[in-house]
Amino acid sequence: MDGMARAKPWSQPWAISGPRTEDVASKATTATFTGGHVHRIGRALPDPGAVKASLLRMAALLGLGSAVVGLSALWHRQSAQQPVLALFSTAGEKSADADGPEGYPFMAMVSATAAQDPANDDSAYGGLEREGLYRMIERKDVDKLKGFGGVHGLLTKLQSDIVTGIDSASVKRRELYFGPNRLPEQDPVTFWGLVRDELGDTMLQILMGAAVVSLILGLTVPDPSTGEIEYATGWIEGAAILASVGVVTFVSAWNNYDKALKFAELNKQTAKKEVSVVRDGKRTRVDIAEVVVGDVLRIGYGDILGADGVYVAGEDIICDESAQTGESEPINKGADKDPFFLAGGMVTQGGGEMLVTGVGESSCEGKLSAALEVEKSETPLQEKLEELANTIGMFGLYAAVTTFGVLSLKELYMTFGLHAHAFYIKPFLDFLIVAVTIVVVAIPEGLPLAVTISLAYSMKQMQRDNCLVRVLAACETMGGANTICSDKTGTLTTNRMSVVQGYIGEQSFDLTPPHGFDFATVDQGLLALLCESVSLNSTVEQKVTDSGQKVWDGNKTEQGLLQFVVARLHWDYKSTRRAYSRDAKKQWPFNSSKKRMTTMVLSEGRSRIFIKGAPESLLCECTAYMNASNEEVSMTPEARAILEKSITTMASQGNRVLLFAKCDTSHTAIPDAEPEVDGLTCIALLGISDPIRPEVPAAVRQCQESGIMVRMVTGDNMLTAQSIARQCGIYQDGGLVMEGRQFRELVEQIPADNGHESEAFKDITERLQVLARSSPEDKQTLAQLLQEAGMVVAVTGDGTNDGPALKMADVGFSMNTGTDVAKSASDIVLMDDNFVSVVKAAMWGRNVNDNIKKFLQFQVTVNIMGVLITFLGAVSDQSNQSPLTPVQLLWLNLIMDTLAALALATEQPVEEQLLSRQPEPPDASLFTPRMWVNIIGHALFQIPLLLWLLTSGHELLGLENRSLEHLTVYFNTLILLQIWNQFNARKLHGETNVFEGFLENSRPHAAITLVMCAFQYIAVEHLGPFMGTTPLSLNEWLFCIGVGFLCIPYGFILNQLPILQFLEPNRFEAGLNNVAAAETVPIAESGDRTLQYRKDGATAQVLQSQNRRNGQQIVKETSKRKS
Incomplete structure (x- = not known):
């Protein structure tokens, strides 16, 4: 600062001593090859192209056949980008490890190359290995x-x-x-490996075996209806089944392969981390893998x-x-x-x-x-769906056994009872194929596929919303979160610190517009003392980027402080730091328990300690203060009261207040442990502003409307925390604000037995909105108590000590600017450190659950319909023929498993819909009552419709009963019914417009629907022998489309049934519960503070918060609304 008195340096700047390497460039040497001899000039690395050219010349001159071998080995190493690190021995020299015989210099050189390869050379790097x-x-x-x-x-x-x-x-x-x-990667997932895994499915193997037998019998056994071997068509059914199995297998394998690639890419991104190293004399940042x-x-x-x-x-x-x-x-x-x-x-x-x-x-x-084996774990939703798949699979197995048994009994009765025809083995093989196909169709392989597709898609989209998912299950869990314990700094606020208020030299200053302050009115020596304290008791540095821009690097609070002394007070902090050698200065980092940071400096036999920290923990230790004349005077009660009033004023405006103090000691050497001080001298108070992110209040309000209670957990004092929480909308009438000390005492009041019924437990879980002056252990305890109350808890954190709380939470959010420990303990990393991203994560979590339920609603409907219609259609036919061929059933399986999973699992979230309802509890059923109504209702609609089409529909179209054309119309209508029913499956809560947002939020769905329709057209019109179909006329196509579309108006009618009030009960209460009858209950009591509130059924009045040390009273009034 201009004209400001500088503190006299106590010693000269220090420099790190140590051995310096010689300049590599100055020792650069080369080697030349002349006349078949190597002249060793130095040890520099040869250029690979030069080495190759020189060797070619040598081979030509010497005419040695071994040159070809040596050149080949060298060329392979160069192709693999493995540099040669040592030159070859000269003629007459022999490498200690050379295999070439003495007297053959070229052979010795080639051998020496391998020996001096850095991977093999024991002399490199001083013999270290x-x-x-x-x-x-x-x-x-x-x-x-x-x-x-x-x-x-x-x-x-x-x-x-x-x-x-x-x-x-x-x-x-x-x-x-x-x-x-880099650690060796696990064997990568290969497409053919996944194909092999798919073909390992028992049912597919049975189906393929039966198809092979069918193929053989079709070409060797006469057809029962004609008595002749059908060489032209007998092979088609078996071959078609094998081809269908191949298509299903390849499509499933490709989906799994694509999923594996996406997750591998995400894992690479989560593993990225930059570190600081010194190279070429410069500090530079590189990826940890480098x-x-x-x-x-x-x-x-x-x-x-x-x-x-x-x-x-x-x-x-x-x-x-x-x-x-x-x-x-x-x-x-x-x-x-x-x-x-x-x-x-x-x-x-x-x-x-x-x-x-x-x-x-x-x-x-x-x-x-x-030495460790990594076990793959499934997410909770995947475990639930696997149990459901087993249940559905058993249902399909029972249906298949029943179908095979009934058809076999009918065939035996017709053969031996009615003597309608001779005994043939092929019908029983056909029955087996149909039965096995039913099992294949019934087993919902698409369920886990839908989960993985939805999770992979959501994770990718969440990255765009600045949420990097580290743990897969967090996507699901966040959908049920109903409590968020959020940090303040950087999450709710911008984390752009600036000094806006303060108290120094017995006068206050305010730098917020339109205010201003002339620091020339403050004693320049006192300002220099403050600047020295800020400069030394800090780890932040100002760096210059490659573009020439000056940026601060380090703790954001310290950045604001240094920016203040540099920009406002024109202080050269670097000169102050250089004035003390390394041995004459030591720092003790900020301690969350003591709420302070300490630096000690030595000079000329004197020592001084600079301390900055929380005023409430430091002010009581101050026995003196610096007055307006830069004189150290004893602390009086009046001076202490003025300082306390300044602290209260700044904190109540949402500013973080720091007290700066010093203490001169008699130490002649720096101790290892932080020295105990007896009496501090207060230098100044500084109030630091960290503005609230403009989008946070709306995001908090959105959480509250969606049944998510937001609580703020911060290290700031109560007044600062309360002010910020009120501005964010977190602190509301009826809420409770307390400090960490009070919280710990309240927790101790919770009895070990039946603690959930205690008033202390209810106070914390139902009413606590702001926890100030808290420690990381308080955050962990709070998360645990909320979980014991049955809540799904999300916690944000950025520090190393936040690790246990992040692990304890159901979903842990770490900041991108947080420590490695916090990130490794978290489930999701907020790339922009923004609370809004937490809300986005909740939205995507709910979207994942919704998309899975949409697919579930669709697939179970198809399962019930497909199994029953196949059974009833086959049993009702006099010839025991299923109306659907195995190939057609496999096509139905492909549509409802793979393509429908891709379509329904990639629906975009609609924020106003997802965040306008209450979260679901973690133990909620996969099926809501509304879903069961849709599943059973649509199955009961489709089955009679298809049976009518099978038994009487031919008359309407003028077709022969069960002719190929009739069965093609039947198959085509069944498939189109499922395609139309996908639109019904898009809505889970009784919405009437099933097409709403289809083009805006379901573009993948729209594209896949077009693909389904195109495939169905090709299957009917061009794959007749393969699919068992025949081309249809335009009128027949319009008939199929029209009958299929009937499920849309039917779904509209189904949603109008007056049952909504019984189907969607609110499972979670948002907000606060009623307060009991009037009584006064102490909620926290310590040595210096008592906090009480009165219960009167409608309001809770905090009677008093009394500081017994100085008689200051802070009265807070809150009211609590009834549920």
Whole structure:
């Protein structure tokens, strides 16, 4: 700042010392090939094209047949993009590993090439090899590290440097020698493998076996009706069945293959993560998969380590390695403590840099992963549908056995009882084929397919809505969520922090428009003290992007503070930081329990501690303050009251308030642990604004209308939290606001037995809307209590300590800007950190459930109709012939399983419909009463209609009964009925207009419907011998379409039945329950605060919230509406 007095530096800037690698470019050397000899000039990497050309010349000059072999091997290695890393030995030299005989220089050179390939060369990187480095890390072998010369010796061997890192040109070479930072992928799913799996189905195998027997009998056994072998047509039925099985198999396999590819792509996206490394002397960000051995990797709080490594530098690094070592206690890392980092470990405190020593398969995590088998788990909805499929399959099996038995008895009676014809084996084979086909049709393979299609489609669409799904089941679960516990910062707010208010030098300032403040009225030395405190007690840095733009990198709150001192007070924070060497400064990161961050600096035998944090925890420790003249004076009750009033004023306007304090101590050295201070001096108060996202209030209101209660869980103080919650629409009349301390005391009042009936439990689960000054453990406890109340809970979080709460929740949402630990514990990552995306996830979850139910409604109708109509049609025929051939039944199966699943499972959500009803409980049945009415109603409509068409429809069309043309009309009408009925299946809640939103929200459905119609036309008109059909006239087509369309007006009538009030009961109550009779109940009591409310049946009045320390009273009035 201009004219501002600068704090005198206590020491000179520090620089990290350590071995530097020599410039690779300065040591670049080449080799030339002349006269069949190699002249070794240096060790640079030869150009692959030059090597190849030189070898060709040598082969021509020497005329050695072995040159062909050597060139071939080298060419293969170049084709595989494997660089040659060492030159060949000269004439007269012999490699230690060379296989070529002495005296044959070219043979020695070719052998030396393989020996000096970095994957085989033991002399590369000082003789280090990946297994040895892994054993050092895994065993935490300090002696072995010392044998390498410590960290600096290891850096030298790995050709790395603590300041300049590695040469980026060596990345490929390091990957070849030490391996890439990727675990071996599981064997990819292949299309032919899925075909093989489909053909492994028992029923399909039986059907194929029966088709083969039918094919043989058709060409060897006389037809019962003619007594002659039908060579021209006898093979058609068996071949058609085999072809149909092939089509069904290939279509199902392709769908599964496409699904596998989509999920593989999604898994790759979830695995992406950028880290910070030093290469070519510059700090750069690379994907974790591109990290190589020798990289100097920056690590920080909340990171999950993606590689093994050794400590280089850092501040109070603590790691959780329980998953790797079984040690339950966190481990302090340091040069004189435990210098080893294990891949997969979590950084729970501090940050610094490590030297990467093991990646991929050669890391601890890689070794552990190789020893584990990954079990595939199904989602809850898939498990439910599998049980349903088994039930339907048993129904089909019973129907098939009954059909086969009845038809066989009829055939035996006609053969031996009535002596109508001789005994033939082929009819029984036909009966078996029909029976097996019924089972194939009845088994709803499309159910799990519909789930996977819907989930894959929804996951892809959710990405566009900034929701990256990590756990498949979260899509389903979020559809039933009825409580969201949301963070404030960044989720409900923009996370763009700026200082807007403050108190310094015994005067308040307000920077919000139209206000302003002239900082020249504040003592410049006091401002310099504040700027020094902000600059040193922070980890944020300003960086310049490739485009030349200056951006802040780090914690958003600290960004706002540094922006304030840089832009408003014109302070050079970098100079302040450079004034203290590394050994003269130490930071203790923000601690959620103490609510503070501490930095200690040394200079000229003096030490000073800078602290910033929550005013309510720091103000009571302040025994002095800086007055307007920049003098340290004792804290008086009047001064404390003024500070408290300033805190209350800023917090009540929704600002986060931080108190900045200092303490001069007698320390002459920096201690390891955070020092205890006796008496702080208050420097200033700063109020930080984080504006609410403009779209949040509408999203919260939308949640409340859809039966989802939103609760805010934040670390801010009660006044700030209450103000923000009210602006968002979260805090409403009848709601309860409490602090974490009160919450914990209230939880303790819940009895172990029958706790759900206690007042404390009901207060938390029914009325709590805002939890302020909460810890991550409070969030986890809240989620657990809500689950015990039968609620489906979604929780948002971004910090490492949020991990348990995210795991505890039914659906955990992490922020894209959150820590690795939070992301790994979550089910869905919010790519834009926006609460609106949580609402979008709820909408898509409900859409997944709706789409599955639409398909379920359609398929069960077809199952009931198909099985019964096949049975009744076959039994009612005098010749025991089914009106539908096995090929036609398989075609029906293809339509209702694969194509209908694709059509109905990809319906787009209609937000106003999905978010205007209450969520369903997790134990809700797959079938609603309305669905059963639609299923049974349409089945009872289709079966009599088709029976009429089979027995009497020929008369209306002037056709011969059961002629090929009649049966073609029957088959065509049956299929078109199902195509039309798909429109009815689109609506689940009795809507009358089944075509509403079809073109807008169901474009895949529209396209697939056209494909179905086209396939049906081709099947009838052009695949007669194969499908058992004959071409139809235009009038017959119009008849089939018209009869099929009858299900649309019938569905309209079905939806008009006066049964809606009994079919869709509200399963969840949105909002709050009634309060009991009038009485005063304490809901939280601690050493300094008592909170009570009065129950009077209509309102709950918080009588008082009294701070016993200073007599301040805050009265809150709330009212509670009756349900």
